[in-house]
Structures are given as structure tokens and as C-alpha cells.
Amino acid sequence: MSTDAEDVSKDRRKYEFRKVIEELREYEGSGTQLVTIYIPPDRQISDVVAHITQEHSEASNIKSKQTRTNVQDALTSIKDRLRYYDTYPPENGIVLFSGAVSTGGGQTTMVTRSLESPPEPIQSFRYHCDSDFLTDPLENMLADKGLFGLIVLDRREANVGWLKGKRVEPVKSASSLVPGKQRKGGQSAQRFARLRLEAIDNFYQEVAGMANDLFVPKRHEIDGVLVGGPSPTKDEFLDGDYLHHELADVVVGKFDVSYTDESGLHDLVDSAQDVLADQEVMKDKAEMEEFFEKLHGGKKATYGFEPTRQNLMMGAVDRLLLSEDLRSDVVVYECPDDHEEYEVIDRRHDDPDHTCSDCGSASEKTEREDVIEYLMSIAEQRGTETKFISTDFEKGEQLHDAFGGIAGILRYETGI
Template sequence: MKPEMSFRQITPEGPVSVTDIDLRALAEIYAEENVYLSVYLPVSRENEHVNRVFVNSRVGAIKKVLPADLRPEFEKTFDMAEELLFEPAVSGERGRIIFASAPDSFLHVYRLAVEPEKSLVLDTSPFLLPLARLRADYEDYGMLLVDSREARFVCIRSDIAEEKKHLSTDLMKKHKKGGWSQMRFNHLRKEAIKSFFSEVVENVQGTCDELQTRGLVIAGPGEAKQELVEMLPKDIQQNILDVIDVPMDISGDKLIEAGDSVLQEDEFESSLNRSKEFKGEMLKGGLAVAGVEDVRNALEQARVNVLLIVKGSSVPGWICERCQNLQANTRPPEQCDRCGGPTSSVNIVEELYELAQRTGAEVEFIEQRDFLDSDDAVGALLRY
């Protein structure tokens, strides 16, 4: 399917979060021939020479095997992307993704604050699996940095820190001789802290309602953060990923590093739980299937609730670019046995991922050691 006119040109100037990239819309795009160029590169001065060598090597390899009738279109597509590939990095940019197709006047350029693995692919559709892995690794989450005087709510989006709220209060200083009694002073100070925390709770509730994040990390020095946790509404408490000790003057980079460590641990536990759920369903003959063929059939019937993909997996096969007939572990025939359309070699895992996006299924990347004692690269938890 060709991209909508409004979706053909996207070139934001600054770094974006991977969660801002519309994977579902990208997964809807495909052509009958190999006209979509996808490039993933880390971006820095140190990477520039390595990137040029890598790009030149891949472009040369593609030209050697591309049919003569498609070479002019590929050269036009590469011309669209080439200058953008090697532009100097903007502030905060560590990676760049480019999707381009001259025949469809399609050009998307995404500057990222995280580094992707190098990849350059020419295919019948945008190559999305590396982006999907990045998205799984860098989900949005909130961080509340708090002590008894100050609170900062920061949303971490692909290692981009966006401050949403900053509250502070002027607590009473240590009282002078002849002033209030110590007991009276301490009581008033506690009431001031409680009032401040009540304001923080109200703002956290409003901010969390506005954002769609994986969860919330509570951070700060001392015991104040734990007092605040106890005041938070139950629904927010249930979404707390962890409570960690950090100083209030922690640098932005260190704050992101601490939050990412929490998120990675939560991701690991989530993946492990999905694997256990999947194995349990398989053991009792429940709502789960394994293997490319069964998973493909379930996806085509929109029965998949969660697609499980083994990290780093790849399955060779072919697809018909006309009717989307998908076959694993076989070489592509000259024409599709279903509709007679053109076929091309594909990574079946990539195609299953795109099908999951089109049918609204969740995707979970899991470690091989947590999956099955077999060579299966994919499994699925079913809706029915």
C-alpha cells in the first residue's frame, strides 16, 4: 500500500523519541518491487568515516544484485538520502534513521538521542525490526526527583529528558533564640512539608494522566521520597517502577542513566513473565502457538494478542508483494502460487512484526534462553 500524501515527508530538525515514530503507519506501506531504502546509523565525528565505508559497501553490494530496470530508481532514492546520511549531528543527536523511496516521493528522517545498530536495507517496505527493538529498549517513563523542599517531574523519552513540572517551597529556617519552642517549630515545619507534598501529589496525578508512560521512578535523597510515595494515589503507586537514592543535584546524564537501569530491569522481568505465561498456555494446550507457520496463520486471522520474538532471530523466506502470501524456509518462486504476483526474499520475522503492527498485536522481545527448547524464533499469546 502506498503512503498517504500527508505521511510522505517527515524530517524533524531535532532529536525525537522512538515512541514518536508511527510504526503502525510505516508497517502499512509496501510496494511490489524493492524500492524502499532503510538506513540506521550511529552519528558522531568518530563514526563518520566508518559510516561512509559501511554505506559505500552496502550500496555497492545492492547494485551488484539489483535488476537493471530497478537501478535508476535506486540511484534516485539514494541521492535523496545521501546528503542527509552524512549531515553533521545536531545537539543531542546520537543516531539517525532514514526511510526513502524515490518512486513514492517518500522521505522520513529521524534524529535520535540513542544509537541504533548500523543497517542499510533495500526492500519492498521500510525495514522496521531494528526500530522495533529500539522501541522495546527505550519506552517512555517518568522520573520524580524529590526531597522535602523541591520536586521535579521529568519524562525520559529515548534518553531525552523533558522536564514537565518543577515545584519548590521555602521551609522555615532554624528558629532563633526567643522564638517558638522547638516542638512548635518542628510541628509547623512538618505541616509545611506535608502541604508541599500534597501539592506535589496533585501535580504528579495531573502529569501522569497527561502522559502515556511505562511507569514512574521515584528518586531523591533521604526519607522524603518514601513519605511522598505513601501519599500517592493507589493507581500511581501501582505504576512505580522503583524508588532509588540519588542526590538532588544529580546531572541530567546521571539521572537518565539511573532511570534507564531501572527500566531495563523492569523490561527483563516483563519479558520473563511473558515467557512463563506463554509456556503455561502451551503446556495446557491453551491460548498460545509456536513456530512461524502457526504464528503467521494466527496473525492473518487477527487472533494474536502478544507476538513473542526471540532477540536477534532471523528466518529466511519469501513474500508475494501483491497478496502478501508469506512462506518460510523456502526460496522465492518466480511468481506467487496463490495469485501469480511478484515475490521477493524476506526475513520472515520482520514480516511477522509488520503484520502484528497492522493487526494491533503487542510485541515482546525475549531471550532465547527464556523461550523454548527448540529452534522456534516466534510464538504468540492469542486473544481467542
């Protein structure tokens, strides 16, 4: 499988984002003194600085001296961070977090973090000052639900759009000239019925044309198409082969939806939650199926830190599979005889003592790093793709619990 350098760094960036978000979520301020700012890519930095200056002066009205000082300090350090940017923020915007967080026993410490170029563009400017940091908009971006085409229709109206991550984007709508069921006086019943069916057929063609124009160019990126509407309209539409065959093949579900305007697109996504959750782990499931097949059927699979590291170094790993719930560090030790050994430990634990398994001497720690970042760096150098595997299904849980959260599908047998 080929590796796209851009994808690799996208995965890494997503991981780094997730890690910072997890850290930020843990923090608590003793009052409403944690500041979060979301800056969209089209917002001028000078505007943001002006806004912060304004908030800084308004904060002087805060009664509690401690809260006042903390909020003003947070705003000052955000302003300091903004000095590093030119006129506009980098691609997709920036999110800044700053505040005095509780460290227990009434003590606080100042924390400032900035996250540049999130995976999706920040939609609107937000200034948030509360007892916790605002991480939801970022978390929604990271929830990788992929790209879905949305169609809602009845016989009078239709809307098509996208579901990108968790965001619904309406794109086009159409309304029909299909006459109601009541015919006018003087028209023969037969002729009326025929005209009505023709009008319905025309409308379905129009809707399909709209969907085809929008979705077919993206057919290789699309994870699925969802269709909503009342019965039997959506069934007629799907059974009538109106959609381009490549789209028809990826229809992942049809749902009863009462509205067919833009709000219907949102209703459709709500109704499809279960299907979307399945879709989300579907790719992960396929990776794990392949891993187990290779593991049982031959030797083109590896797992655990050390074997995987060795295979990675050799360039033998096609895909590195890492559990999304892996929270460990790798500690690198070196003994007086230069034997290098590794230990993987829980991120919260201190470095354990280590004795060289080769010569029995006490080893010195030379390095400690997040195990995911450590392995991803080797993977990037060797052209290996990294896949994060959710624990929301059985084999994903197994990767985490039974394989230490680390595995690989090999290009060839290595005997390691």
C-alpha cells in the first residue's frame, strides 16, 4: 500500500491534537478564569488583539482579586502568543487556551497552549471564559466520521448536502411541479395519473442529477450516502435506479425523515447515528480482521512494542496499528556496555529501575518519550502508514488489552 506523506503528518497532527485536548480537559480553574479563544482563518490577528485588550480592561471589574489577576494574566499570555503571527492566522485558524489551573490544595499554576491549523477550518470566532477550557468544537473536528453524501426528498422538495465529520453542509435544493393527488375537473383520471407519474419521474431524475453532480466527483473519498424521506418516496427513488451506480453501491442506509428542507438533512443525520457509528469503526474492523488473518495464517504480522519496533526499523511494516487508548511512554535505557533496551510504562508512572538483560548491569535512562510519537517517527522515516484503532469493537479492545495496543501488518515475513 502506498503512503501519502501528507496523510502521515495529518495522522500525527490529529494525534497531537487529541493529546493536548485530553490534557486540557483535565484542568479546572478555581473560578471562571480559564480563557479559550477560537480564531477562524479569515479573522485578522489585530482584531483579535483588540478584542483581548477590551476583555482585559473589562476584567478589571471582576470583584475577586485573585480571579481578576488570573483572567488578566491569561489574556496577557494569549496576547504574547499572538505576536508570533502575521496578519492572519495559519491555515484553518488557531485555538488558544490560557489560565490558572488548580493543582490541588488551593494552589494554581498558569497553563497556556496554542493549537494551530486544526483538521477543519474554525467556523466562527469564540471567546470563552469559564471554569474549564472549551474543547468541544475541537473534539467534534477530531471525531473522524468521514465524508457522507446526504439526500432528503419527498415528491415536492429535495435537499442534498454533505456530512463532514459532525458538520452538516446543505448544498442544493430542488422543488417539483408534481401535481397533488386531486385532479382538476375535466381531466381524465387516466391522463392525470400518467402526467403525475411522469412529473414524479422527472423530479427523481432531477434530484439524482443534483446528487450525481455533487457526489460523483468525490466518489473515491466518500464513505457512504444516506437517503431520507417519507415512505414510499425514498424507496421509489432508490429502487428506480436513478442514482449513478457508483453512488447506489455506497448507500449505507435509508431513513424515515419527515422534513425535506435543510432541517431534514439534520434529521437524517440524527436518524442515522447507529449506522454512522458502525461506519466509523468499519475501517478499523477491516484492519484488525486483516491483522488476525495474517497472524494466524502465516508470519506477516507483529505485535508488542519490541517486535514491532524491530520490524519497523527494518522497513518491514506496511501498516502500524496503534490503539487509540494507548497512554504509555517508552523509556530507553543503556547499560555501561552500550546495550540499549526499552521499557513501555504507563504515562503517569515514574521511570522504573532497569537492569540490562544481556549483562546484568544497572542501566541508565537516556530518553523517555510518548510511545505513539516514538513509533510514528520511525514509521514516517520508513514509509509506513499509521492507523489508529478504536476500542469500540471487540478486536479493537483486544489490540489494547492483549497486544499492548501496538501491532503491525508486515510487508514480508521477518521471523521476528
